[in-house]
Amino acid sequence: MVKLEELETKGKPNWCPGCGNYSIWNSLKQAISELGLKPENIVMTSGIGCSSKLPHWIKVNCFNGLHGRPLPLAMGVKLANNDLTVIADGGDGDGYAEGGNHFIHFCRSNADITYLVHDNQIYGLTKGQASPTSDEGFMTKTTPFGVIERAINPVLLAIASGATFVARGYAGDQKHLVQLMKAAILHKGAAVLDILQPCVTFNKKNTYEWYQKRVYKIKPLKTRISAMKKAEEWGDKIPIGVFYQSREKTYTERMPHMKTALIKSDYKINISKLLKELK
Amino acid sequence: MVEVVWKIGGEAGYGILSSGDTFSHLMKDLGYYVFSITEYPSLIRGGHNTYTVRASDKPLTSHTHEIDILMALDELTIEKHKNELRKGGVIIYNGVLKPKLRRDIIPVALPLDSLSNKYGVLKKVMQATIGIGASARLLSIKKEILHELLKQRFKKKGKKVIAKNIEAFDNGYSLVKDSNFFKIKASKLNEKDCIMLDGNTAITIGAIRAGCKFMSSYPMTPATSIMQYFSSKQAEHNLIMHQAEDEISSINTALGASYAGVRSMAATSGGGFALMNEALSLAGCSETPIVIILGQRPGPATGLPTRTEQGDLLYAVHAGHGEFQRIVLAPGDASECYSMTLDAFNLADKYQLPVIILTDKYQGVSYQMIKPFNQSYKINRGELVKKTGKDLKLKEKYPRYKFTSSGVSPRTIPGIIKGVQCSIGDEHDEEGYIVEGAVERKKMMDKREKKMALVRKELSNKSVSVYGSKESGSVIISWGSTKGIILEALRELNCRFVQVKYLNPFPVKELEKKVGNYKKLFLVENNMKGQLGALIKQNTNLKITHELLKYDGRQFNPVDIISFVRRSK
Numbered sequence: 062m063v064k065l066e067e068l069e070t071k072g073k074p075n076w077c078p079g080c081g082n083y084s085i086w087n088s089l090k091q092a093i094s095e096l097g098l099k100p101e102n103i104v105m106t107s108g109i110g111c112s113s114k115l116p117h118w119i120k121v122n123c124f125n126g127l128h129g130r131p132l133p134l135a136m137g138v139k140l141a142n143n144d145l146t147v148i149a150d151g152g153d154g155d156g157y158a159e160g161g162n163h164f165i166h167f168c169r170s171n172a173d174i175t176y177l178v179h180d181n182q183i184y185g186l187t188k189g190q191a192s193p194t195s196d197e198g199f200m201t202k203t204t205p206f207g208v209i210e211r212a213i214n215p216v217l218l219a220i221a222s223g224a225t226f227v228a229r230g231y232a233g234d235q236k237h238l239v240q241l242m243k244a245a246i247l248h249k250g251a252a253v254l255d256i257l258q259p260c261v262t263f264n265k266k267n268t269y270e271w272y273q274k275r276v277y278k279i280k281p282l283k284t285r286i287s288a289m290k291k292a293e294e295w296g297d298k299i300p301i302g303v304f305y306q307s308r309e310k311t312y313t314e315r316m317p318h319m320k321t322a323l324i325k326s327d328y329k330i331n332i333s334k335l336l337k338e339l340k
Numbered sequence: 341m342v343e344v345v346w347k348i349g350g351e352a353g354y355g356i357l358s359s360g361d362t363f364s365h366l367m368k369d370l371g372y373y374v375f376s377i378t379e380y381p382s383l384i385r386g387g388h389n390t391y392t393v394r395a396s397d398k399p400l401t402s403h404t405h406e407i408d409i410l411m412a413l414d415e416l417t418i419e420k421h422k423n424e425l426r427k428g429g430v431i432i433y434n435g436v437l438k439p440k441l442r443r444d445i446i447p448v449a450l451p452l453d454s455l456s457n458k459y460g461v462l463k464k465v466m467q468a469t470i471g472i473g474a475s476a477r478l479l480s481i482k483k484e485i486l487h488e489l490l491k492q493r494f495k496k497k498g499k500k501v502i503a504k505n506i507e508a509f510d511n512g513y514s515l516v517k518d519s520n521f522f523k524i525k526a527s528k529l530n531e532k533d534c535i536m537l538d539g540n541t542a543i544t545i546g547a548i549r550a551g552c553k554f555m556s557s558y559p560m561t562p563a564t565s566i567m568q569y570f571s572s573k574q575a576e577h578n579l580i581m582h583q584a585e586d587e588i589s590s591i592n593t594a595l596g597a598s599y600a601g602v603r604s605m606a607a608t609s610g611g612g613f614a615l616m617n618e619a620l621s622l623a624g625c626s627e628t629p630i631v632i633i634l635g636q637r638p639g640p641a642t643g644l645p646t647r648t649e650q651g652d653l654l655y656a657v658h659a660g661h662g663e664f665q666r667i668v669l670a671p672g673d674a675s676e677c678y679s680m681t682l683d684a685f686n687l688a689d690k691y692q693l694p695v696i697i698l699t700d701k702y703q704g705v706s707y708q709m710i711k712p713f714n715q716s717y718k719i720n721r722g723e724l725v726k727k728t729g730k731d732l733k734l735k736e737k738y739p740r741y742k743f744t745s746s747g748v749s750p751r752t753i754p755g756i757i758k759g760v761q762c763s764i765g766d767e768h769d770e771e772g773y774i775v776e777g778a779v780e781r782k783k784m785m786d787k788r789e790k791k792m793a794l795v796r797k798e799l800s801n802k803s804v805s806v807y808g809s810k811e812s813g814s815v816i817i818s819w820g821s822t823k824g825i826i827l828e829a830l831r832e833l834n835c836r837f838v839q840v841k842y843l844n845p846f847p848v849k850e851l852e853k854k855v856g857n858y859k860k861l862f863l864v865e866n867n868m869k870g871q872l873g874a875l876i877k878q879n880t881n882l883k884i885t886h887e888l889l890k891y892d893g894r895q896f897n898p899v900d901i902i903s904f905v906r907r908s909k
Contacts, residue, residue, distance in 0.1 A: 070737065100760055124595075126619075137598070142600045145755050317575075318578075324753070
């Protein structure tokens with residue numbers, strides 16, 4: 062078990078007091094500690110937004126890249142070195158708007174990567190615009206008449222796109238969130254954990270009180286179809302927990318030729334055979 | 341000098357590519373040097389496609405504007421290309437057509453329909469094989485040589501396919517008389533061990549030799565064959581070719597793999613490169629090594645997807661937001677495609693920056709025969725630290741962006757050392773934490789720029805190559821795939837040719853030195869605005885006196901260069 066203090070960094074989070082991100086940050090440290098993972102064997106990739114700063118404040122390797130692109134970075138890391146625990150991290154705007162295409166293709170790849178989405182249904186860092194998960198009718202600075210599109214349902218989309226571990230957590234229930242994070246990290250394959258995260262500054266609708274009244278815990282459903290049906294539920298009652306999990310071959314396990322992780326390649330390279338083929 | 345130029349033309353789906361390939365190998369097996377180009381529109385069936393094979397007993401570096409034998413599989417081919425035939429040239433065509441031809445052209449009308457009807461859906465493809473048979477006879481090539489070649493080429497497809505092809509070939513062969521005009525002997529050239537390949541293959545073999553283990557790309561003409569070749573060698577060389585959902589993903593994935601310690605690349609064309617721009621800037625800021633192959637085709641937008649142009653030089657030099665460091669290089673032939681790719685990977689690692697290899701459709705998919713590559717190469721991963729020697733203290737991260745006298749900070753690989761590091765695209769301090777301070781910002785910008793002094797020093801003796809007459813006051817200046825064409829033209833001109841191979845950082849002093857004294861300075865570029873010319877004007881004291889620019893989607897012919905130089909006063 063890694064001691065929590067070994068995960069501490071010089072820098073301290075600069076989120077707003079009361080932000081749901083603190084709970085996600087603490088949960089992740091707790092999960093890493095309880096799983097006994099070595100910090101040097103963990104790589105976190107992140108995008109842009111309040112949430113994407115999280116890896117700076119946990120002492121693991123990180124690549125804090127571009128808005129919407131943590132998943133491609135994570136994919137590259139994992140394909141280069143399969144032995145690493147790879148966690149991609151970002152917000153709802155980062156993952157479902159800017160990185161929407163990557164999200165779908167990550168799910169279908171079933172690459173052995175954990176994707177944590179801090180879903181606060183608002184753009185925080187740019188100070189209060191609509192996000193893809195903002196509820197229909199939600200008033201923001203860019204939607205003076207309320208959001209006119211339907212909200213993306215990340216859980217439904219992840220299951221439909223082929224992710225093999227799909228869960229929803231809630232920043233207001235840290236104990237439960239730690240369990241979900243541990244399960245997501247341990248899962249072999251594409252794991253999506255959408256985390257309901259109150260934004261205390263810019264989202265005055267989806268507050269701790271709002272979620273507290275609605276969330277209830279579920280157990281994993283047996284089939285994709287039943288999980289998708291459960292995922293449709295959003296409103297007066299909001300299910301949290303693992304919706305769907307199945308062990309299927311991961312992206313690299315489906316590569317018949319991969320015997321040695323790229324990072325361990327033999328660099329005595331001989332191209333004589335390639336040249337002979339061109340004679 | 342013995343030279344034969346053979347061209348086959350017809351619709352896509354007629355087997356133009358594979359017949360051209362067969363003919364190229366035939367000439368190569370006979371001991372000739374070969375240079376082959378293809379022209380095709382962006383579609384799967386129909387349209388007008390050609391494959392031109394130029395063979396000679398002397399090394400070739402380009403295609404040419406004339407042909408000796410035209411194998412026309414349809415009427416359009418006759419109309420479009422009959423005037424390229426040299427005096428005394430031969431045109432082989434379907435006897436049902438009655439084309440009007442110059443008197444100095446020898447018509448060979450074959451009953452292609454009746455000979456090929458029995459092949460059903462393969463009718464047109466077999467007509468091409470009949471045409472190869474007829475062509476071989478015209479060139480007095482022994483039947484057995486081609487039989488052997490066909491057996492080799494169709495080995496995997498089985499005996500039936502081989503027999504069918506030999507039958508069609510023999511039909512063509514028997515219908516034509518021996519021709520004295522094109523008598524070709526299987527010569528014993530010393531260069532029998534030459535290899536025949538296109539620029540894309542040369543780049544990919546270079547990447548494999550350089551220890552590039554990871555590639556992530558999205559298919560785009562003319563760079564797609566790089567992905568395909570790399571894919572085909574995955575098992576043999578322990579590689580991964582990841583086909584990404586788009587080019588944004590492709591470059592970010594390659595950056596992820598590079599961050600994790602594996603040499604990585606991405607290949608694309610202009611449109612895909614445009615999507616990569618933000619991450620190119622990330623590579624610069626995060627100091628993550630990466631090699632990007634930019635196979636140019638004519639823009640703007642989708643442009644002419646399957647044609648050639650050198651329209652992205654300034655784009656490659658300037659692409660990406662903000663000011664960051666990069667190297668841009670442009671090989672001019674298959675040998676340079678290989679050797680400069682080797683160099684690109686070492687440069688990317690040593691200076692921890694993106695390196696862009698500029699090539700184009702002409703160079704990427706034209707076949708040329710060259711001496712086998714020199715395999716000796718030392719992988720230089722620069723300041724890649726696999727053991728730090730000491731454990732990090734509590735709360736301490738590895739100083740990924742440590743200030744050093746060279747500007748290059750030692751980097752580490754996750755999982756291998758005891759310690760952790762942070763790479764980042766925000767402005768940062770030595771440990772990779774986000775900073776906003778004015779002093780810190782400037783200091784980190786200066787650190788990154790410092791590396792370019794070392795790059796300039798390293799490239800100072802190899803950025804520019806000179807060919808031809810040392811004394812001549814006429815100097816042609818160009819870059820990239822025009823090299824072979826200019827070299828061919830140089831055989832008939834008293835000129836010096838200066839090839840700029842490394843374009844960023846721009847080799848100011850070296851270029852001025854290598855151009856030396858001149859009366860006329862000819863700029864030759866396959867684009868509209870003279871982009872190398874702009875860089876020369878911006879950076880040097882050289883004065884371009886004449887410009888030859890071409891932007892119709894086709895490459896220059898050697899005669900274009902010759903007549904341009906001769907008529908320029």
